Amino acid sequence: MKDKNMILAGLVVFIVVITFPFWFNMGKAAPAPELELTAKAKAAKTCVMPTAFMTAEHMQLLDVWRHNVVRSGERMFVNADGKLFDMSLSNTCLDCHSNKEKFCDRCHDYASVDPYCWDCHIDNPKGE
């Protein structure tokens, strides 16, 4: 055990390096993003479904929309209140939420998700 000190020193360095990201970022958690609603979205008060549902499950809902529009040609969405919507990401969702950078992107960046919707779908159909 002649190298005891060397081994211990090495271990300490190793542990410090491996835990570096944890203690370096301690107490610096990025704040949850604040979303900005456009005037149109504010005026509408509620989205196609209640806000809590939309926050948690908009991706599942969009998947239902995509499936039905593309594969069955069903484009009409009737929500719980009986209100009708055209199932279109560009023409319905982004018509109200025309501020992608301050609405979609803020959360997506925060959650580190990178959906490729906008490779094809036009993000601000009216160009506001």
Next chain:
Amino acid sequence: MKNSRRRFLQIAGVSALGLGAKPVLNAFALGGGKGYHVASGEDALTAEQWAMVIDTRKLQTAEAVEPIIEACNKIHNIPTAIDNKNHEVKWIWEDHYHHVFPDKTNKFLDEAVEHKPFLLLCNHCENPPCCRVCPTKATFKRESDGIVLMDFHRCIGCRFCMAACPFGARSFNFRDPRPFIEANNKEFPTRMKGVVEKCNFCAERLAIGKMPACVEASNGAIAFGDLYDEHSVVRELLKENYTIRRKQTLGTEPSVYYIV
């Protein structure tokens, strides 16, 4: 309680039954619905099999077919500014008789026919080979109206469908098409690099009760209707005129008919 093999098997059996029943119960619990439903629009046009009759007698010159092609390019965000012919994307285009009907070409032909342009587009075959080869079911024949559609979300760009289509109706996006789109229709999505695209018989317009864009722009030279409705415009025209289809002998049953 004495442990025996019999006892062990009994407990194991009951547990397995319980575990098996859980997903079933979950499925029932979900079946209650999420409070919304989807439906097709009230104005949607429907058919058993959409078909098209192109009256080439009314489309004698390149100038006559130009606005028709233009109308499609415009509303579907077709990247028309690509210079490289190999990267060209087209949904509806024109060609010579020899290329359109290679199996109906005589050495000496009616000159008028030989020199007029023929409009080409996806034939929306009743027996589409492209759908058979697609490994992801990205292209499929829609049960409800017989349109051969693309689900761009699912396309992995393998191009089997392009090899399978005997009509060259499909184009591949070798590059990002966005910079090459001249007339931007904000209501229709573009495509991305690496997917195949083709004519969709204007499914998005039929869904809101409009005729396809090429039909609208053709001043009556193109008719569109249900092939299996005896009284549709298409059937009336087929009854009164001699029509031909492209490469009929291959058995794909194209739904685009030409009056020559």
